[in-house]
Amino acid sequence: MIFIRYENWKDYLKFFPLTSFFLIANVVMFIVLTLNGGARSVPALFHFGALINDGAYVNEWWRYVTAMFLHGGFDHLLFNSFALIVFAPPLERLLGSARYGVLYLAGGVVGNILAIAWYKSIGELTILLGASGAIYAVYGAFLYIALFQRNIMDETSRKTLYTLLLFGIIFSVAVANVSWMAHLGGLLGGFFIYGLIIRLWKPRIFRK
Template structure:
């Protein structure tokens, strides 16, 4: 089962350096926003890079990137950090750190872009998007590709766990205040980005030990 963490903290740092850096970045930005107006304050979130369709920031595409590292309250941070801490690390071992972070960031940007485009059309008020969820769902999308097309990499128990996570995640995405479009966009993005990357780089995917 690849989704059960057996490592001590020293091994975790050594095996998953990018995941640790992503967790630290999320935590640092949460602390900064908490002490500068509050992590639920839309003015503060906008100041530090939330994605939005507000006219004064709608053309600032860099926000699709920075929004990944902001969270709307401690519960939002906790949920995403748990997913990143527990479920993302095996992909860093499978892909290698630099390809893993490229997929994570690209999925997050794509998820935010799709979410912002969708809600701008659907809602009659302005949209603010923050959170690592799109990127994390991109990781899930990569796992889905592995489960379907690289079955030697993932054991049967892990495949069942993945399918359960995806079902719960998709259902949860329809809850109020959740960016369903961002989640689905990140998931689809991760699936296709992973498939593209293994063809572009033409390296053998590493099996999990």
């Protein structure tokens, strides 16, 4: 079962440095928001990089990245941190930190781009923030592995992934103020980016 964590915190930092960095960055930015008006303060969110499909902000492309490190409440941060702590480490070990970092960030950006395009198409003003799109990119990579590299993932982990995705879909659609398009976009982004990485920038484990 690849999704069970056995490491102590020292080993976790050693084996999963980039996942640890993402976690720390999320927590630090939450503290920064809290000290500057609160994580639900719209001015603070705008100031520190939240993404909005308003004409005055939509061309500030850096927001597609910075929004991934902001969270609109402790529950939001806690949920995403748990997912990152538990599910991301096996992918970092498999791909290596550099490739994993590219997939995580690029998948999150894809999710944000598609979400902004969706809300713009329906004429709905929205604010996007959170690591969910990037986390779903990790899920997308694991979905590719579960479907096409079955020798890498055991059956129990595969079933856990499918169950996680099923509940994730239900959660994304049923819960208010959750961007299902960012989740779907991240999932699709991670799926296809992983496929490109293992072909164009092969990790050592996949080299013949």
